[in-house]
Amino acid sequence: MIQIKIRTNTAKEIVNAEITASPNAIFGDLSIDPSQSRVTLNGDVITNLNKTFEELGVTDGTSNTLNAIVKADGAAE
Amino acid sequence: MKIKLYRNLAQYTLTSSVKTADINLLKKYNPDALTIKDAEGNVKFAIGYNEGKSSVAPFGVTFGATDVTTGAAMVKGELPASADTAEKCGEYVADIVGKALAYVNILEETIPAAVADVTTARSALIGSITEG
Numbered sequence: 001m002i003q004i005k006i007r008t009n010t011a012k013e014i015v016n017a018e019i020t021a022s023p024n025a026i027f028g029d030l031s032i033d034p035s036q037s038r039v040t041l042n043g044d045v046i047t048n049l050n051k052t053f054e055e056l057g058v059t060d061g062t063s064n065t066l067n068a069i070v071k072a073d074g075a076a077e
Numbered sequence: 078m079k080i081k082l083y084r085n086l087a088q089y090t091l092t093s094s095v096k097t098a099d100i101n102l103l104k105k106y107n108p109d110a111l112t113i114k115d116a117e118g119n120v121k122f123a124i125g126y127n128e129g130k131s132s133v134a135p136f137g138v139t140f141g142a143t144d145v146t147t148g149a150a151m152v153k154g155e156l157p158a159s160a161d162t163a164e165k166c167g168e169y170v171a172d173i174v175g176k177a178l179a180y181v182n183i184l185e186e187t188i189p190a191a192v193a194d195v196t197t198a199r200s201a202l203i204g205s206i207t208e209g
Contacts, residue, residue: 001137061134
């Protein structure tokens with residue numbers, strides 16, 4: 001089992017999940033749409049959200065951070 | 078939960094009083110019954126089952142094996158080579174299990190009633206289904 005601390009632009013949540021779960025499954029359970037977000041797992045950008053946490057290099061029994069942040073556009077010149 | 082050492086195999090097992098089938102039943106019908114929450118409703122401890130993927134952490138236990146005789150959920154783990162005495166083995170396992178044990182004991186007390194409720198409700202639902 002792993003612990004995942006999730007942060008989006010509007011919310012923070014801590015959930016437990018199996019190592020064989022995927023970021024997309026976690027986002028789905030929490031009704032989070034990551035499609036417009038930059039998603040990072042323990043600081044590393046991830047693009048394939050259907051990979052399992054184990055495939056993404058997470059060690060079982062650990063606490064991890066999963067961020068889905070929408071970056072605002074910079075000011076126009 | 079029962080803890081056993083198998084020094085000749087360099088393994089240890091944690092055997093719960095909860096059956097794997099009950100964990101899977103509650104996962105489907107009442108997953109909250111597999112968790113302990115704090116005052117704000119956040120999960121602070123949970124148990125689950127994932128075949129072959131046993132793990133023990135301060136925030137949860139995943140049982141990865143099943144006792145073939147009793148159906149009890151089990152954790153199977155490896156003892157490190159450095160645990161070369163019975164005392165060191167016991168200390169190693171105690172350090173792994175320590176923080177989780179109290180929570181597991183609580184869930185082992187509450188899960189049977191949750192399983193009974195789900196079983197009753199499920200049987201009633203099945204009994205109410207009629208053929209067209």
